[in-house]
Amino acid sequence: MESILTKKIWTLEEAREVLPLVRDITKEYYLKASVLADDVRNKMLPENILESKEDEIGDIIKHWTNEILNLKIDVKGLWLVDFDHGNGFYCWTWGEEDVLYEHGYHEGFRSRKLIEEKKKKMTQINENYLKLKAGYLFPEIGRRVKAYSDANQNAKIIRLGIGDVTLPLAPTIVNAMVDAAKEMGSAGGFHGYGPEQGYSFLIQKIIAHDYTARGVQIAEDEVFVSDGSKCDCGNIQEIFSLDSKIAVVDPVYPVYVDTNVMAGRTGEVGPDGRYANIIYMPATEENNFEPEFPKEKPDIIYLCYPNNPTGMVATKARLTEWVDYAKKMGSIILYDSAYESFIQDPEIPKSIYEIPGAKEVAMEFRSFSKTAGFTGTRCAYLVIPKDLKGKTKSGEEVSFNSLWNRRHTTKFNGVSYVTQKGAEAVFSAQGQVEIKEQISYYMENAKLIREGLGKAGYKVFGGTNAPYIWLKTPRGLKSWEFFDELLGKAQVVGTPGSGFGPAGEGYFRLSAFGKREDVISAIERIQKM
Incomplete structure (x- = not known):
């Protein structure tokens, strides 16, 4: 108890030095509490389970409070801490990137003011950015994959989470861009700044192929x-x-x-x-x-x-x-x-x-x-x-x-001339043949994933008119729990559904943009789990 009861007077430098630790501790308990809070909001759960989860939230907050107090920092509210500086408190709450505020001993959070030192030496930021949830999803995916890879250096990890394509540009597109680049290298064919809205040669092809062909009238300046x-x-x-x-x-x-x-x-x-x-x-x-x-x-x-x-x-x-x-x-x-x-x-x-x-x-x-x-x-x-x-x-x-x-x-300032010539080639007869082959390749991947997961007993959605497969996590697992299980047992990486919003909890996304051999191998591994 001595570390809790012993009073410490903090300098601003000391408070900022310890803040990364405070933030990490708070992040851990905040995320745990948030997951349980989602469950508590589900009023369809039995009352005894709701009470149990509410008790868990209380325990999480209690553990967070004790860890902060052991650092000789005052806890003044949920995810809100104060650093006693002798004439009042430096104040920090979850979501803020630095110790920026202070208030008097007899004032609270609502009365806090920007630290004078900040007022004098720093330009004011757009504080709306501080509202953003930290980029938990993909950085957290990267952190977990790295940790697993470091511990299992011989593991061949297959990534089916990213929405990036893997096939190279179609030959017709490449040829068009090469020709355009050569054109740019000639005195008569050089193009400087183009129209910001796009070149007419591309816009006309877009309208003809994507709209007029479907009975939709669109003007060039639209x-x-x-x-x-x-x-x-x-x-x-x-x-x-x-x-x-x-x-x-x-x-x-x-x-x-x-x-x-x-x-x-x-x-x-x-x-x-x-x-x-x-x-x-x-x-x-x-x-x-x-x-x-x-x-x-x-x-x-x-x-x-x-x-x-x-x-x-x-x-x-x-x-x-x-x-x-x-x-x-x-x-x-x-x-x-x-x-x-x-x-x-x-x-x-x-x-x-x-x-x-x-x-x-x-x-x-x-x-x-x-x-x-x-x-x-x-x-x-x-x-x-x-x-x-x-x-x-x-x-x-x-x-x-x-x-x-x-x-x-x-x-x-507009898309480059070379790029727009490549885009124009997409609408050529041969360009259409080539990109449809690529789309068919990815959709065959989607079919393999969808059917393979179905045979393994998973409930799957999508993947018939889109390159994404959305699956229900098994056994009531949370999205991140399934992520860890899939990585640990099959060495396959996907995207937790909760990263796309609260209603994505309990779901998981797999992408069809991988290489065929990786897709086949990933499904075989999942089926063996």
Whole structure:
């Protein structure tokens, strides 16, 4: 008890020196408590189990408190600590990257102020970034894989978690880019800055192949070529009011949420992993992965089909319902269709604009990354119809197309000429043959994974119209528990579903973008577990 009772007066330097340890201790117990908190919220559990889990949470908090007190640091609240500096306290709470605040002895958390030293010597940051959950998912995957690899140096680990392609660029694409590079090396063929929105030769091919062929009319100035859908999905929120409320399917591609957190549209993250002021729409086996329409009005609705991470698709009837809902609520749909080329069912829409009236309520994001193996080459495009409008505070209607055009031309210098010539080659007759062969290769991988897991007794979803397989973890295991089991027993790496959102707990994602021999070997190993 002496270490707890002995008083320590901390300098600011000492507090900052010990903070990494405090943060690591807090992270460990915070994550444990968060997992249990998810269970406690499940009111369908028997009362005795709920009480048991509540007791576990209490024990976790007690252990955390004791470890912090043993460092001679005061505990003032849940995940909140104070360092006594002789005239008050330096204050730190979970989620902050440094000891930045202080308050008097008779003041609390609400009264804390920025440390004077910080005010004088440092520029103020965008504190919305501090709301972000630390990048637990992929860094944690890397940490666990490294730890296992270090301890089992002869193990051949197969990675089926990453969503990156493995086949090389198709020959027609490579030839087009080589020719374009040679053209750039000639006086008559050199190209400097091109149009930020993209060259007409590419935009015209996009429109003809992806829209006109499906009976959709899109104008050239409604297409914006970019260096990736991830950038577009993250940047698009800049043209919406900070007061706009977003709705996301849960589980969800993290970029949708994180960029809105950075912008300041959300509150703090709760122990359940959900941010305040975001509408979450759970998509689970129980609702056939079809989220209910929000009862609260969303200004922005993020939809992704084929879905990452679940691999599910939206029928024409369901998309029609979404379009009708957006019209009724006055909402805008941000439709991420990056995986449309993997759709095998001819009855499934590849574009939301196949739905009548969608151009009045939706933007569409497309990418060459998975379609043509451009993950390292970088090319995508965003379609914003001129019919799509928002309003100012005074009620004046404004075209989102014009807003994005200004943003795009101000902050982006355009995709390189060489890359766009490669993208143009995707739409050539031979280019289509070659990329369809690659897509078939990945979809055969998906079939092998889906059927192999099914034979092993797993409940699987997706993988028929998308390159992702979403499986239910066996025996009620948590997503991370199954990750450890799969790595330890089969040396196979996937992605825990909980990393995509709270509703992903109890699920696991496998990717079909691996090499065929690795896919076959991974399934054989899993079947032997």
